[in-house]
Amino acid sequence: MGRRRPGSGAAPLALVLALGLAVWTPGAAARADVAVEVRFRPLPADVRPLEAALRAHIVAAAKAWTGRLRTRDCTITVEFGIRPWPGRGAGRSFVSAPYRGETRGGRRVCEEGAAQEIRTGRDPNGDAPDVEMYFDPAYFRTLWFDPDPGARTAPMPSRGQRKLDAFSVILHELGHAFGFNGFRDPRDGSLPGGFLSAYDRWVTFEGGDFFFNGPNAVKLYGRPVPLARTNNNYHHVGDKGGAADPRLSGDLMNGVTLEWSRRYHVSALDVAILSDCGQEPKQR
DSSP, X not given: OOEEXXXXXXXXXXXXXXXXXXXXXXXXXXXXXXXXXXEEOOOOTTTGGGHHHHHHHHHHHHHHHHTTBOOOSEEEEEEEEEOOOTTSEEEEESEEEEEEEEEETTEEEEEEHHHXXXXXXXXXXXXXXXXXXXXOHHHHTTEEOOSOTTTOOSOOOOGGGOOEEHHHHHHHHHHHHTTOOXXXXXXXXXXXXTEEETTGGGEEEETTEEEEOOHHHHHHHSSOEEBOOSSSOTTSBOOOSTTOOHHHHTSTTBSSOEETTOOOOOOHHHXXXXXXXXXXXXXX
């Protein structure tokens, strides 16, 4: 007790196929700015007073991700809502788009639409929102909103108050929208249709477990990265059980738990995984 699972990333709604691909220019990308716009679906009466806090947290969390990556000038629009959801919370890009014309095993490789937009500056779904995020009403009531999400230095509620850091939860869901997502069957790793995600390219299913085998992640972690299966889907790192790794269970993108009264941050491993999915990290 005293902990809650992170929400599950949902698969993208649509695959956008007829797109040209922008050319990435290192010098321009290093100086690029990603603006963040937040739109709200009609909110319940008890949530409406938190609209300004929600907007500030979403903007700051998106900047926390894009601040670790080389990006192009663009505007990412996040649509936020509250709705009953057994997975408690979810984040995803509304569309997927072809990734550099790449194919694997006859399947077209695609990437999250928001990931492509920050990488290339080109918006694959035009004026429509880029990212969807929503929370179950009961889950939302467990969130604590930092009075200054940019600084993240305010004292947090005690563990006994059973509150989750809203910034961390939003940061986690944006991770799915920027790349921690795919189309594999969570039961056996099989792929439907003629496409796979940039994340899926590096995922294997071995001995009943999922692993991420991207070269940057493997170099940093020292071996293929175990992914979630028993407590969440493979769009998360780590799993519970005898082989659980505390390095992964404490990661922002873990699939085991998000701890009460704990702040999470984008980790080097999270950035390495996104780099395997096509993003280029900024030098720190």
